[in-house]
Amino acid sequence: MSQRTSPTKLKDVAEAAGVSISTVSRVFSNPERLSPATVQHVREVAARMRFSPNVLARALKRGVAANVGLIVPDITNPYMTALLKAAQGRSRTSGVGVLVADTDDNTEIERQVAEQLARQSRGLILSAPRMSASHLREIAATIPVVLVNRVVDGVPSVVTDSEWALGELVSHLRELGHRRIAYLPGPSGSWANRQRRKAVTARTHEAGLELVVLDGTAATYHDGIAAVDRVVASGVTGVIGFDDVVASGLIEGLRRHGRTVPDDVSVVGHDDILAELVQPGLTTVAGHSDRVGRLAVQRLLDPEGEQDRETSIVVRATAVYRSSTGPAAANV
Amino acid sequence: MSQRTSPTKLKDVAEAAGVSISTVSRVFSNPERLSPATVQHVREVAARMRFSPNVLARALKRGVAANVGLIVPDITNPYMTALLKAAQGRSRTSGVGVLVADTDDNTEIERQVAEQLARQSRGLILSAPRMSASHLREIAATIPVVLVNRVVDGVPSVVTDSEWALGELVSHLRELGHRRIAYLPGPSGSWANRQRRKAVTARTHEAGLELVVLDGTAATYHDGIAAVDRVVASGVTGVIGFDDVVASGLIEGLRRHGRTVPDDVSVVGHDDILAELVQPGLTTVAGHSDRVGRLAVQRLLDPEGEQDRETSIVVRATAVYRSSTGPAAANV
DNA sequence: TCACGACGTGCAAACGTTTGATAGAACGTA
DNA sequence: TACGTTCTATCAAACGTTTGCACGTCGTGA
Numbered sequence: 001m002s003q004r005t006s007p008t009k010l011k012d013v014a015e016a017a018g019v020s021i022s023t024v025s026r027v028f029s030n031p032e033r034l035s036p037a038t039v040q041h042v043r044e045v046a047a048r049m050r051f052s053p054n055v056l057a058r059a060l061k062r063g064v065a066a067n068v069g070l071i072v073p074d075i076t077n078p079y080m081t082a083l084l085k086a087a088q089g090r091s092r093t094s095g096v097g098v099l100v101a102d103t104d105d106n107t108e109i110e111r112q113v114a115e116q117l118a119r120q121s122r123g124l125i126l127s128a129p130r131m132s133a134s135h136l137r138e139i140a141a142t143i144p145v146v147l148v149n150r151v152v153d154g155v156p157s158v159v160t161d162s163e164w165a166l167g168e169l170v171s172h173l174r175e176l177g178h179r180r181i182a183y184l185p186g187p188s189g190s191w192a193n194r195q196r197r198k199a200v201t202a203r204t205h206e207a208g209l210e211l212v213v214l215d216g217t218a219a220t221y222h223d224g225i226a227a228v229d230r231v232v233a234s235g236v237t238g239v240i241g242f243d244d245v246v247a248s249g250l251i252e253g254l255r256r257h258g259r260t261v262p263d264d265v266s267v268v269g270h271d272d273i274l275a276e277l278v279q280p281g282l283t284t285v286a287g288h289s290d291r292v293g294r295l296a297v298q299r300l301l302d303p304e305g306e307q308d309r310e311t312s313i314v315v316r317a318t319a320v321y322r323s324s325t326g327p328a329a330a331n332v
Numbered sequence: 333m334s335q336r337t338s339p340t341k342l343k344d345v346a347e348a349a350g351v352s353i354s355t356v357s358r359v360f361s362n363p364e365r366l367s368p369a370t371v372q373h374v375r376e377v378a379a380r381m382r383f384s385p386n387v388l389a390r391a392l393k394r395g396v397a398a399n400v401g402l403i404v405p406d407i408t409n410p411y412m413t414a415l416l417k418a419a420q421g422r423s424r425t426s427g428v429g430v431l432v433a434d435t436d437d438n439t440e441i442e443r444q445v446a447e448q449l450a451r452q453s454r455g456l457i458l459s460a461p462r463m464s465a466s467h468l469r470e471i472a473a474t475i476p477v478v479l480v481n482r483v484v485d486g487v488p489s490v491v492t493d494s495e496w497a498l499g500e501l502v503s504h505l506r507e508l509g510h511r512r513i514a515y516l517p518g519p520s521g522s523w524a525n526r527q528r529r530k531a532v533t534a535r536t537h538e539a540g541l542e543l544v545v546l547d548g549t550a551a552t553y554h555d556g557i558a559a560v561d562r563v564v565a566s567g568v569t570g571v572i573g574f575d576d577v578v579a580s581g582l583i584e585g586l587r588r589h590g591r592t593v594p595d596d597v598s599v600v601g602h603d604d605i606l607a608e609l610v611q612p613g614l615t616t617v618a619g620h621s622d623r624v625g626r627l628a629v630q631r632l633l634d635p636e637g638e639q640d641r642e643t644s645i646v647v648r649a650t651a652v653y654r655s656s657t658g659p660a661a662a663n664v
Numbered sequence: 665t666c667a668c669g670a671c672g673t674g675c676a677a678a679c680g681t682t683t684g685a686t687a688g689a690a691c692g693t694a
Numbered sequence: 695t696a697c698g699t700t701c702t703a704t705c706a707a708a709c710g711t712t713t714g715c716a717c718g719t720c721g722t723g724a
Contacts, residue, residue: 004473007451009710020674025712035672055451056392057710060679065388066452067431075420081413088407088434092441097449099399100432102420109424117429119339119387120398120452141336221608248609255611276553277580279587279611341680352704357682367702389680392709667724674717679710686705694697 008051017045028053059120067097068300069117069124073105078273079243079289080127083148086293087125094301096122105187107131118143123300125293129190146296150191151312158296160287161314162270163199168319169240169268169283170203177328178238178266180210184227184250186219186242193219193242196270200240212236217246224249228257237265237328244269248278251324262326272320281322291315340383349377360385391452399429400632401449401456405437410605411575411621412459415480418625419457426633428454437519439463450475455632457625461522478628482523483644490627492619494602494649495531501572501600501617501651502535509660510570510598512542516559516582518551518574525551525574528602532572544568549578556581560589569597569660576601580610583656594658604652613654623647 014021019042026034027042059065068091072080088098099121101113110128117124123144128136133152139145140155147157173181183200186193197213204211212234217223224246231239231250241247247269251261261267261280269275272286292315299313346353351374358366359374391397400423404412420430431453433445442460449456455476460468465484471477472487479489505513515532518525529545536543544566549555556578563571563582573579579601583593593599593612601607604618624647631645 004475007474011710021711022674022676022713023672025710026673029712033672038672052447052451054392054710055448056388056397057679058712060386060388060392060681060709061711061713063679075417076410076413078408078410081408084432085407085434088432092433092445095448097431097452098433099429100416100420101424101430102417113424115384116387116424116427119384120429142339143336252611274609276584277606277609279584343680353681354683354705355703357680358703361682365702370702386680389709390682392679392711393681393683395709665724668722669720670722671720672718675715677714678712682708684705684707687703689700689702691700692698694695 007054008049009054010051013042013046013049013051016049017042065120065122066095067099067121068297069099069101069114069121071101071103071110071113071117071124072127073103073129075100075102077245079271079287082273083127083289083293083296086290087297090294090297091301096297096301103128105130107135111135114139125296125300129187129192144300146299148292148296156299157312158292158299159312159314160289160292160317162196162285162287162317163203165285165317165319166196166199166240167203167206169285169325170200170207170209172283172319172321172325173238173266173268173328174207174209176238176266176326178209178236179328180212180236181238181240182212182214182231182234182236184214184224184231184239184241184246185217186246188215196242217242219243219246221245221249221252224251225253225256228253231265232257232259238268238325239265240268240270242270244271244274244278244282244284247282247284247324248274251278251280251282261324264329266325266328268325275320275322278324280324283322283325284320285317286320287317288315339386340381341386342383345374345378345381345383348381349374397452397454398427399431399453400629401431401433401446401453403433403435403442403445403449403456404459405435405461407432407434409577411603411619414605415459415621415625415628418622419629422626422629423633428629428633435460437462439467443467446471457628457632461519461524476632478631480624480628488631488643488645490624490631490645490647492621492624492649493646494528494617494619495535497617497649497651498528498531498572499535499538501615501657502532502539502541504615504651504653504657505570505598505600505660506539506541508570508598508658510541510568511660512544512568513570513572514544514546514563514566514568516546516556516563516571516573516578517549518578520547528574549574551575551578553577553581553584556583557585557588560585563597564589564591570600570657571597572600572602574602576603576606576610576614576616579614579616579656580606583610583612583614593656596661598657598660600657607652607654610656612656615654615657616652617649618652619649620647 010021010024014024031039055066091098099117103109125146127148136152149159151157214230219242269282269284272284275282275284342353342356346356363371387398423430431449435441457478459480468484481491483489546562551574601614601616604616607614
């Protein structure tokens with residue numbers, strides 16, 4: 001039907017402006033070397049013709065692509081969605097596009113997708129909680145990588161540090177009279193899960209509380225529901241969940257079991273993502289994924305010297321108090 | 333530090349295999365014209381050297397890029413997230429990448445981003461509920477476009493048709509004894525909002541129910557909370573919300589107002605996205621955004637003849653019954 | 665008047681592919 | 695032996711940029 005008109009290129013602008021192709025190119029890449037008059041003239045002509053440079057050709061010639069890649073296990077996870085939104089916003093202001101890939105936490109797909117995106121990206125933002133460190137380093141040897149919520153020697157990263165916030169929440173529970181609480185873990189093998197578990201362990205110990213770790217969860221909503229039996233059996237008065245999703249599952253499970261939150265059991269989440277939608281409002285750790293996303297992009301775009309290749313930028317998480325925590329039940 | 337090794341290219345493989353560059357190229361693009369022996373040999377060498385073609389160069393030469401662009405008002409909306417996930421999954425099987433852009437529903441950003449993505453995409457999947465039809469057509473004249481949840485003459489689209497499902501839900505409410513219900517609208521100017529409102533209007537009329545339209549909402553969670561006063565004042569026993577987000581806001585608002593759902597008021601959502609997380613479980617319309625995403629990509633990738641340029645593919649939504657709807661309160 | 669830096673612009677090669685035109689080899693046929 | 699066919703593989707141009715180099719043309723100081 002209607003023939004699509006091919007976009008204007010340097011050559012067209014050059015002819016229309018009566019200058020050479022290289023001059024037009026320079027108007028856009030480094031105008032300082034040109035006379036102001038020429039620059040202005042070419043700019044006008046280009047604008048009139050609605051010229052915009054072909055990113056593909058530019059990337060090919062310069063050897064550096066116009067995109068960043070974002071690889072995540074599950075884009076459906078609101079933490080990741082918020083991260084994506086922020087990353088994209090930051091990229092846009094630099095005229096950079098964002099290529100997204102969802103790996104379903106599958107190593108084979110991760111490998112395949114990393115390779116595919118690498119070719120058209122300036123760098124990769126990688127969230128791969130379970131990928132082996134050596135594989136990670138292998139990818140980082142190919143293309144600049146910023147790891148999200150994971151630290152591996154020799155690879156730059158941006159991580160949320162929840163230890164402090166979890167400490168606050170442990171104290172909070174202690175002050176509410178809780179003496180025995182549980183940690184409901186996330187996917188085994190996940191870096192973030194190891195960190196959170198370690199933090200909770202250390203902080204409950206410091207606070208003189210008993211801790212029960214309820215293993216064997218994959219941290220879905222349904223796992224949360226299913227965990228209720230073990231929670232009840234363990235006789236705890238408070239539970240710290242790996243994330244908001246599993247925590248709200250647990251709340252639902254408790255409800256079905258005839259227990260109310262926080263009267264019978266206090267529940268704490270992580271990520272501050274469902275927090276308002278759930279009843280009762282979730283006391284949780286705000287991971288500030290938007291900040292993480294922005295920083296990751298920034299780190300990719302600004303070279304900032306190779307010396308801190310191995311540094312982690314850490315974003316300190318904060319505790320958010322809502323109504324899923326309350327005074328410990330007298331007896332359980 | 334560690335120098336990044338540049339990826340292998342056609343030339344390297346050609347030298348290693350003792351053939352010309354063009355031969356190697358043809359091994360990957362159309363091997364039929366080559367002798368089977370050569371093809372196999374080159375394949376082996378290429379595999380050994382871990383060669384993969386440079387997508388940028390290929391796109392430049394062929395004039396068709398290796399990505400599709402996805403432009404949405406708010407990627408944080410779970411409907412869009414699910415759509416993205418499905419679209420990306422479908423694309424990956426065709427070796428195609430997905431460029432995502434979030435426009436914050438801002439026309440200026442939409443324009444800018446459409447232009448930016450267009451250059452490196454084979455086509456655009458566009459969700460722009462409020463963009464003018466002429467602007468939309470303008471973009472479609474530049475690059476293949478598939479519209480999501482919107483129909484505009486002359487531009488292909490994939491839409492969810494909720495009329496039937498909304499009809500079911502209206503009947504459902506009627507059978508539960510409701511006689512007067514409200515529609516809590518979405519963003520004014522949104523195509524989907526017009527469709528849903530129209531469907532609800534038609535179906536309540538058919539069913540002999542009274543309908544109140546509570547205008548002036550932007551369909552955020554907080555708008556839902558804020559809508560409670562008008563809901564109560566209107567004296568309805570049931571509310572159909574524009575989407576799950578505004579519906580769960582309303583539920584929260586009602587709760588704060590001392591009303592319970594569904595005992596005092598029944599609430600229906602749309603999109604089936606928060607449905608399980610909210611208390612009580614939301615009766616809603618499942619829009620099947622995953623199917624929409626897959627179809628949109630498919631439509632972009634398979635040319636399928638130009639004749640049906642103007643056709644809309646429609647995905648029929650279905651009603652999902654949970655516990656936010658129940659028998660009408662005797663008096664309100 | 666001449667030599668000499670600036671300064672502004674153009675030429676042409678390169679980035680890694682794809683692909684139409686073409687050349688050579690192998691074969692069967694007259 | 696010469697010739698047409700068919701099959702493979704190579705040549706080289708092109709895709710739209712960027713950029714090192716070279717080429718004028720000035721204005722300046724001796």
